[in-house]
Amino acid sequence: MSVTAAATGAHPAAYGPDADALRRQDPEIADVLTGETQRQAEGLQLNAAENFVSPAVLAALGSPLANKYAEGYPGSRYHGGCEYADTAERIAVERAAALFGAEHANVQPHSGSSAVLAAYAALLRPGDTVLALGLQYGGHLTHGSPANFSGRWFDFVPYGVDAETGLIDYEQVRVLAHEHRPKAIVCGSISYPRHMDYAAFREIADEVGACLIADAAHPIGLVAGGTAPSPVPYADVVCATTHKVLRGPRGGMVLCGAELAERIDRAVFPFTQGGAQMHTIAAKAVAFGEAAGPAFAAYTRRVVANARALADALAGEGFAITTGGTDTHLITADPAPLGVDGRVAKARLAACGIVLDTCALPYGDGRGIRLGTAAVTTQGMGGPEMERIAGLFTEALGADADAVGRIRTGVRELAGNFPPYRG
Numbered sequence: 001m002s003v004t005a006a007a008t009g010a011h012p013a014a015y016g017p018d019a020d021a022l023r024r025q026d027p028e029i030a031d032v033l034t035g036e037t038q039r040q041a042e043g044l045q046l047n048a049a050e051n052f053v054s055p056a057v058l059a060a061l062g063s064p065l066a067n068k069y070a071e072g073y074p075g076s077r078y079h080g081g082c083e084y085a086d087t088a089e090r091i092a093v094e095r096a097a098a099l100f101g102a103e104h105a106n107v108q109p110h111s112g113s114s115a116v117l118a119a120y121a122a123l124l125r126p127g128d129t130v131l132a133l134g135l136q137y138g139g140h141l142t143h144g145s146p147a148n149f150s151g152r153w154f155d156f157v158p159y160g161v162d163a164e165t166g167l168i169d170y171e172q173v174r175v176l177a178h179e180h181r182p183k184a185i186v187c188g189s190i191s192y193p194r195h196m197d198y199a200a201f202r203e204i205a206d207e208v209g210a211c212l213i214a215d216a217a218h219p220i221g222l223v224a225g226g227t228a229p230s231p232v233p234y235a236d237v238v239c240a241t242t243h244k245v246l247r248g249p250r251g252g253m254v255l256c257g258a259e260l261a262e263r264i265d266r267a268v269f270p271f272t273q274g275g276a277q278m279h280t281i282a283a284k285a286v287a288f289g290e291a292a293g294p295a296f297a298a299y300t301r302r303v304v305a306n307a308r309a310l311a312d313a314l315a316g317e318g319f320a321i322t323t324g325g326t327d328t329h330l331i332t333a334d335p336a337p338l339g340v341d342g343r344v345a346k347a348r349l350a351a352c353g354i355v356l357d358t359c360a361l362p363y364g365d366g367r368g369i370r371l372g373t374a375a376v377t378t379q380g381m382g383g384p385e386m387e388r389i390a391g392l393f394t395e396a397l398g399a400d401a402d403a404v405g406r407i408r409t410g411v412r413e414l415a416g417n418f419p420p421y422r423g
């Protein structure tokens with residue numbers, strides 16, 4: 001007797017990255033995936049928080065580990081059948097700890113925000129005072145926004161950046177720390193283009209008995225490649241994402257010393273999360289494996305070289321580059337000298353297939369633009385392309401309706417020479 005898949009209740013369509021099966025079953029969503037794949041390939045993806053993960057990472061994400069419930073930690077789960085899930089998580093934890101030289105890694109946070117929530121849960125109580133970069137200077141929502149749990153449950157005191165240089169003013173941080181005696185100091189930003197001085201933050205934290213939380217969501221990929229200083233030797237807890245320059249799946253992680261390991265683990269599960277996403281954890285392990293090799297280190301050097309080249313080229317086009325340049329993958333700029341603000345710039349660039357974000361500008365009104373080179377560098381672009389991109393920016397900002405189509409074609413041609421995925 002032959003038992004068909006349908007007769008036993010199993011999914012008749014294949015699981016995993018079987019595009020044909022998906023198209024037969026659900027053409028509506030298949031169209032979405034095709035359209036999004038094309039959009040990513042035909043435009044210039046300059047969102048500073050995005051990248052193109054490897055096919056190996058995508059394969060892990062699309063695997064049946066997505067089916068597995070695994071509350072708890074390897075060796076002590078609330079569910080049965082976790083032998084492969086346990087192995088995946090053990091490998092991910094070992095690789096993350098080795099990659100960043102940390103005594104302990106927790107790879108379960110569903111996102112960067114979840115990682116920050118867990119760090120606060122482990123170290124703070126509601127009502128505690130926390131010193132963090134103000135949102136108008138590039139702090140993240142989890143650094144005290146009134147729209148976020150952080151602003152509701154903690155008493156955030158913002159520090160800023162120097163009005164002239166755009167750089168963090170460590171003396172101001174010190175003065176505020178002594179004045180407010182925070183329980184924690186947070187260093188990290190969504191748009192700060194320079195390295196942070198983690199040793200200076202540590203010193204200030206020690207002076208006032210605060211703990212130091214580094215939210216390294218952006219630079220952690222550069223840290224993995226040895227292209228940016230590591231917060232791990234300085235911070236009590238390091239929160240990060242795995243999907244930005246690090247080029248892994250969408251998710252978060254927490255790194256800490258052995259003495260905080262148990263508190264962090266309990267803050268992630270069961271305090272702030274339920275079951276771990278095992279397919280994502282397997283994909284994180286794949287990404288950590290990739291990031292440990294020399295090819296990734298070379299990639300991060302190209303990312304920074306490209307960002308510097310693009311910042312220089314944009315300055316040449318008239319953009320006002322915040323801090324005068326960059327140490328990282330990230331550039332923030334004020335397009336005001338070209339007669340537009342960040343919102344208008346973002347919309348005009350998007351009409352030409354150039355994708356980036358607006359950001360707060362430390363001083364002055366209006367918004368700026370924030371962009372990064374992680375994705376275009378993964379595609380293989382280099383110095384000449386950065387110059388071309390800067391030229392396209394100026395053309396796009398000045399374009400009338402006729403010119404938009406022509407520029408869009410130019411963007412498609414440029415991107416088409418550097419496909420993110422082959423075949």
Ligand SMILES: *Cc1c(COP(=O)(O)O)cnc(C)c1O
Pocket residue numbers: 049110111112113114116140142188189190215216217218241251252
């Ligand atoms: C991206 C980012 C986060 C949040 O990551 P999500 O995965 O979007 O929750 C937190 N902090 C900083 C500094 C970030 O750049």
